[in-house]
Amino acid sequence: MSLLKLFISIALCTVVLPACGSKKSEKKPESVVYFVHGDPRRLLKGSTVNKSTFITKENRDNFNGFHLSGVSFFREREPQMKKENFAQVEKENSTSLKDDESAALETLPYSFIEDGDELLYEAAGNPKDSFKLSFKPVNDGYELVGLKASSGPDEQAVTVEHYSLKDDGNAFSFLVSWQSAEEGRTLVSITFTSGAVTKPLIQRSSLYNYILGHFPIKWEEDITINLCGSPSTLQQSTVKNSLVAWTRDAQRKPNDSTKEVAYEVKTEFAPFSDLNQHCIYLVSNFRAENSQEFVIAGLTIPQINTSSWELIDSDVMIFMDIVGDGFTGQANETMTHELGHFFGLGHEFEEEGHDHYRSIMGYSDGTQNVTQGDFDAIRALYNQTLSLK
Numbered sequence: 001m002s003l004l005k006l007f008i009s010i011a012l013c014t015v016v017l018p019a020c021g022s023k024k025s026e027k028k029p030e031s032v033v034y035f036v037h038g039d040p041r042r043l044l045k046g047s048t049v050n051k052s053t054f055i056t057k058e059n060r061d062n063f064n065g066f067h068l069s070g071v072s073f074f075r076e077r078e079p080q081m082k083k084e085n086f087a088q089v090e091k092e093n094s095t096s097l098k099d100d101e102s103a104a105l106e107t108l109p110y111s112f113i114e115d116g117d118e119l120l121y122e123a124a125g126n127p128k129d130s131f132k133l134s135f136k137p138v139n140d141g142y143e144l145v146g147l148k149a150s151s152g153p154d155e156q157a158v159t160v161e162h163y164s165l166k167d168d169g170n171a172f173s174f175l176v177s178w179q180s181a182e183e184g185r186t187l188v189s190i191t192f193t194s195g196a197v198t199k200p201l202i203q204r205s206s207l208y209n210y211i212l213g214h215f216p217i218k219w220e221e222d223i224t225i226n227l228c229g230s231p232s233t234l235q236q237s238t239v240k241n242s243l244v245a246w247t248r249d250a251q252r253k254p255n256d257s258t259k260e261v262a263y264e265v266k267t268e269f270a271p272f273s274d275l276n277q278h279c280i281y282l283v284s285n286f287r288a289e290n291s292q293e294f295v296i297a298g299l300t301i302p303q304i305n306t307s308s309w310e311l312i313d314s315d316v317m318i319f320m321d322i323v324g325d326g327f328t329g330q331a332n333e334t335m336t337h338e339l340g341h342f343f344g345l346g347h348e349f350e351e352e353g354h355d356h357y358r359s360i361m362g363y364s365d366g367t368q369n370v371t372q373g374d375f376d377a378i379r380a381l382y383n384q385t386l387s388l389k
Helices: 003-008 040-044 086-092 099-103 233-245 320-326 333-343 372-382
Strands: 012-016 067-075 110-115 118-123 131-138 141-149 159-165 171-180 184-193 223-228 258-266 279-283 295-305 310-319 385-388
Touching (some): 012 333, 040 067, 040 184, 141 159, 171 295, 233 333, 295 333, 320 333
Antiparallel strands (some): 171 184
């Protein structure tokens, strides 16, 4: 698996059955038919966007040596998927990495190159599974106008929906859109991270699955998560209770150190591609898959610096049309599962060579509550338990 393909597919989700909302039943619904996802720009509803470029003639060389770390596609229309059972769904959503997949986690340094009146941002030699970004000069800056995958068709003209430069200058992202007859409207977030700090990728025991298999990827910076939008009092209570569920480790001792999680509700917020704000979005009127058998109730999109091997951003989407009335004032199973991904946990599925345990991070044999195995996985990742500020 190539780096690009791996990070396009790193979005981590909760999969349920639309017929009954249960993880364990395999009854197929009668009424779900091929559908249009809806305009993906609904994912920007209520957010404050920044359409002013941060790339200038003076600072553009500062971004040479950055590498592609994440690409997220949301399309209005996609071919219908066929899933036979949960075993197939779990296989396709496994966060485990085989040896050849982990070996493919390489960095491709990008650089700005002048090409006539245009400015290109590309990896040397335009290798397979890379992107080429085209910019045009505007006043003292450069605006993104085109995007092309090395293995794809001709360059796609894009409209920038949001520019984001991380406060420490070590990552940046572009959120762009376009429209085509075949796929309808498309929204794409593409993120680059600095290669200034390089650390080895350390593999731990096979006890726990993280967002890159048994490789521990975590937040080195302070953990902050916001509920973004205009949630009801009941929705706020649900999210808060789901967060609290991750702090109730029965094996915590009074003097144990904790990794604090700051949380608040934000009515003014940026889109999900923004690197300086980590949000939970309660999304209505949009579906994230096209299947008659399975639906995605929640989605987490982490961004990983593949030089320093740390989480630098993550955002959670809960699809309210799927979760529906099950999103009550109590800790919600989907919300709690996605928060596990936000903190760095992967899917807990049964697999060869892995000491499987019951987990909120499972699918077919998962639970509705955070288990001691989940707390142990957090402790192994951070050498601390979590606490809420």
